[in-house]
Amino acid sequence: MNYEKLFDRLSTAKNVVFFTGAGVSAESGIETFRGAGGIWTKLKPEELANFNAFLKNPDLVWEWYQYRRKIIEETKPNPAHITIAETENYFNNVTVVTQNIDNLHNRAGSSIVYEVHGNIERNYCVKCHTFYNSKDFTFEGKAPFCKCGGLIRPDIVWFGEMLPQDVFASAEEAARNCNVIFVVGTSAVVYPAAYIPIDAKKGGALVVEINVEETELTQMADISFFGKAGEVLPKIFNEFKKIKKLSL
Ligand code: OAD
Ligand code: ZN
Numbered sequence: 001m002n003y004e005k006l007f008d009r010l011s012t013a014k015n016v017v018f019f020t021g022a023g024v025s026a027e028s029g030i031e032t033f034r035g036a037g038g039i040w041t042k043l044k045p046e047e048l049a050n051f052n053a054f055l056k057n058p059d060l061v062w063e064w065y066q067y068r069r070k071i072i073e074e075t076k077p078n079p080a081h082i083t084i085a086e087t088e089n090y091f092n093n094v095t096v097v098t099q100n101i102d103n104l105h106n107r108a109g110s111s112i113v114y115e116v117h118g119n120i121e122r123n124y125c126v127k128c129h130t131f132y133n134s135k136d137f138t139f140e141g142k143a144p145f146c147k148c149g150g151l152i153r154p155d156i157v158w159f160g161e162m163l164p165q166d167v168f169a170s171a172e173e174a175a176r177n178c179n180v181i182f183v184v185g186t187s188a189v190v191y192p193a194a195y196i197p198i199d200a201k202k203g204g205a206l207v208v209e210i211n212v213e214e215t216e217l218t219q220m221a222d223i224s225f226f227g228k229a230g231e232v233l234p235k236i237f238n239e240f241k242k243i244k245k246l247s248l
Pocket of ligand 1: 020021022023024026027032033034035038049099100117156157158159184185186187188189190210211212213215227228229230
């Protein structure tokens with residue numbers, strides 16, 4: 001029944017948005033933040049993901065991000081990222097809006113990826129805003145400094161900080177104009193990012209949630225698939241491919 005309603009909308013959809021969170025990368029081996037075993041159940045975000053904490057102890061914050069970089073570097077996109085990238089074959093415009101900083105949607109081949117919480121591969125100087133790639137440093141326990149003398153920080157949105165305004169504005173515009181939005185692997189509790197599915201709903205989009213459990217969004221979603229993103233997404237689009245072929 002779910003499929004019928006979904007395929008009906010997908011068959012005429014021109015603009016499709018995927019709004020993703022940590023759950024889309026869980027099957028690549030990257031821990032989520034909330035829920036059983038989540039990062040924020042073991043570590044305090046106020047000590048690691050916060051600008052004042054960074055100024056107080058930049059070496060510790062750098063050590064934490066270098067540790068995460070190493071984990072992320074060793075992972076690869078999973079069938080969920082890959083299926084999302086492949087949907088560009090079926091619709092005019094596919095936009096990925098991700099809260100993830102792991103770069104896996106880009107690595108999977110998605111063309112338009114709005115990273116509303118930043119990207120772990122990028123860093124910038126807090127004084128002059130020069131950008132640096134993470135590969136530009138060999139980390140030896142000390143936070144790096146820019147040529148201008150300023151501290152270099154990861155280009156990640158920390159608690160209490162603004163989202164990159166141009167990126168978020170483009171993401172909201174894509175959400176308002178889409179026909180179908182897939183909300184994949186996010187607890188949908190962190191704002192303003194969590195406005196994206198709300199914007200889409202207001203714009204008349206069909207809201208499809210994919211998650212292993214119920215979330216804050218489930219009530220508002222038109223369709224919910226409970227299962228792993230790396231299994232549910234390939235299943236949906238394999239079926240859709242078959243139907244599309246039949247209707248040609
Ligand atoms: P959360 O850790 O809050 O939520 C992850 C969601 O993924 C949960 O709803 C899980 O049920 C679901 N999930 C887990 N494994 C899954 C799988 N294999 N398939 C599908 N769903 C699965 O992560 P986010 O919603 O991304 O912010 O968190 C939002 C923001 O909070 C993050 O971007 C981060 C964090 O603090 C910053 O770093 C700025
Ligand atoms: Zn500088």
